[in-house]
Amino acid sequence: MEMFCYQCQEAAKGTGCNVSGVCGKKPETAGYQDLLLFTLKGISLLALQVEDKEIINQTAKFVSQGLFATITNANFDDHKIKLLISRALNIRESLITKGASSDHRAATWQDEEENWLNLYSLVGVLSEKNEDVRSLKELILYGLKGIAAYADHAQVLGYEDESLWGFILQTMAVLLEDKDVDELVALTLRTGENAVATMALLDKANTETYGSPEITQVNISVGSNPGILISGHDLKDMETLLKQTQGTGVDVYTHSEMLPANYYPKFKKYSHFVGNYGNAWWKQDKEFASFNGPILMTTNCIVPVRPAYKDRIYTTGMAGFPDVPHIDEKDGAKDFSKIIEQAKKCKAPVELEKGSIVGGFAHDQVLALADKVVDAVKQGAIKRFVVMAGCDGRQKGRSYFTDVAETLPEDTIILTAGCAKYRYNKLNLGDIGGIPRVLDAGQCNDSYSLVVIALKLKEVFELDDINDLPISFDIAWYEQKAVAVLLALLSLGVKGIRLGPTLPAFLSPNVVNVLVENFNIKPISSAEEDVKAIMVGA
């Protein structure tokens, strides 16, 4: 069985995984994911022909969930991916009975389930022969995966946007067409615009449902009760778990991208919500082992499960791993009682560290501090803001981001969001007149907050161009949500972004040139050189 995947920063040899995924994805799983994506494009094409809003919305919701399941480190379970393909084929049948028709292979293929993997060469990434077209189509698809994940989080909280659903279907359908490079570059920017709109929608969903994040000291030590560790990005699951664990004697801790749940007023009221345990996703093999209690993975990033905790890890939503119990929604609700019962029999977590970290600097809080921030800039106490949002990962070169944080002069502020923060959020970099030097807005989607803050500063300083602000962007990427964030920044006209630890394998040399010429995107170099350049706005 062959495979080819180059969607994340860990793509083998910087070109693509073709034997097995560095992430642990098996060739079969990659093959089923490719077929799922192909089929999702097919049903997108068909759904757009049925001029019925309800059908478009329902299909787009399903397409988004399917896209979400193919994000790096989200779902390794062939059975689950095959079920999604079967559901897509059922949706296809029902769209055809409603009058939709297309002779595109994506909308017509039929094969026995045992033959599905034989379709690989027809539907895989390399089936597009033109390197630049492939590069742009995959760039758009990965941006769409990030959008789909964020749209799904908003949707579970009851927030939807019809125009966004329409965009997802239209773009999936366009990816089946022959398009030239110029058309695809334009679509890349539209994908970025829609990424901004999706992050804004999710921000509204999160803040209207759980309140605006508040500046918070998050406890990073442990209590004496057994606990449940919750990871991923889904705040609805967080709420459900907190409600169901109340009064049970079981505490709740966050891991990795769930850390920002600690900043929301509605979650803070639960006294058994103890704080955050551990660091970014890639340290889960050790940290899940020492946690001692059950772990609930609500989204990416789950990594191949280790024996040390294999009998106490669960998935929900679009996350999945073979032989790991999955908690599905039934009648609109999730029942975590099985996890809670198991937790009661577990030991309390082993303490990894003591103390607290500060976070919760989303747009409302920073805008409340706006006068202080503006004064500090005017008086020269703050010379520069450096946005270091994005992802963390296990590659050694990521120590660059710690080095940058340590090398930046004391009159700089780091704005962050996503799990990238774990590279420097425990360094004690101090504050500037009471404003901490690392301002964490939240999850990767909360990069939207950083954009709101930048736009507000632009307004206060009466500038015409966001690039005239004393802000530099040094973005760490790993998976496709970071691609959506990057496209969002480009669509807002941000120029001169540094991207690391390596440039994406899926960018062909010509596409890199387009990004350099139009947006002055650059790879990272050494921390010392980059900090020097950043400080003079280069």
Ligand code: SF4
């Ligand atoms: Fe390789 Fe990344 Fe694809 Fe996994 S998701 S197979 S590591 S490129």
Ligand code: SF3
């Ligand atoms: Fe992290 Fe996976 Fe990207 Fe949401 S949890 S930022 S890597």
